[in-house]
């Protein structure tokens with residue numbers, strides 16, 4: 401992708417026995433709100449710390465705004481806005497003092513924009529940071545990171561500790577930034593919030609990239625198929641498509657499927673044991689669970705160690721597998737080759 405503002409190529413990072421990032425490749429296009437999702441310990445912070453030059457990858461490369469994260473960390477940190485998951489602030493200062501101190505590094509417009517942001521976030525003046533609530537401190541960190549109007553804003557869990565009104569206001573301001581051509585990379589656990597504001601979504605699971613594409617595309621092609629069976633003992637196979645996970649409840653079988661074939665209903669004809677079958681769009685949360693939940697059942701060829709890394713690494717097992725469907729076999733691409741991850 402030529403207009404990428406962030407690029408990670410085959411990045412690996414290990415801490416002792418923990419493979420925090422496993423051959424992760426990712427491109428972030430310019431001018432979007434790009435959400436990085438993943439469960440606790442998935443590797444999101446590690447990735448962000450590599451991008452900001454605080455951590456070096458074991459192998460692979462990362463570039464941000466054209467600078468190598470390994471030897472251009474200073475240029476990167478000067479040009480981006482960044483809020484870590486635990487922002488370090490000078491506790492003895494008041495909000496206005498830390499703004500004045502930080503403004504020395506930026507242009508003349510910084511102080512005014514910073515004060516405007518403090519007012520918009522209702523941050524009290526005249527109070528030392530050490531005496532502020534967690535949410536108030538988070539707001540100060542956000543104001544400091546955005547007051548120089550950076551081309552790229554990187555936020556690690558930006559809304560944790562903020563009340564719902566400020567969260568909403570803050571996320572909407574991220575959309576406004578993207579509309580002005582700025583790029584926002586935000587890592588979050590708040591899937592429903594992300595679904596409201598993100599243009600692109602990446603899902604990281606155990607250090608591997610599982611999904612990376614525009615949210616609209618992801619939503620348009622990922623469906624929940626529910627089949628009602630004539631008997632609880634009847635078993636039918638997965639629909640033709642990329643089946644992310646399967647579940648069963650009595651006479652109902654349910655699959656999360658991407659790229660379902662147009663003629664999928666034809667597989668559940670009169671003798672198939674299926675009395676009714678419907679497909680509805682999956683929510684981002686359903687897609688997230690289907691991809692990340694290690695307890696989720698995946699059809700035989702899709703068991704957990706076959707949830708392939710796609711482009712992620714040496715264990716890449718792209719290819720087709722065969723699943724029996726109503727007495728016949730049809731090729732059903734497994735999650736290993738699904739194009740959720742390009």
Ligand SMILES: Nc1ncnc2c1ncn2[C@@H]1O[C@H](COP(=O)(O)OP(=O)(O)OP(=O)(O)O)[C@@H](O)[C@H]1O
Pocket residue numbers: 415416418419420438439440441442443444445446447485
């Ligand atoms: N400095 C470190 N030393 C040892 N292990 C680490 C270190 N930093 C991260 N890890 C481990 O690497 C893995 C990825 O951690 P990371 O903080 O990147 O995950 P995360 O997706 O940001 O999680 P969370 O959402 O809980 O913040 C975890 O298993 C974590 O324990």
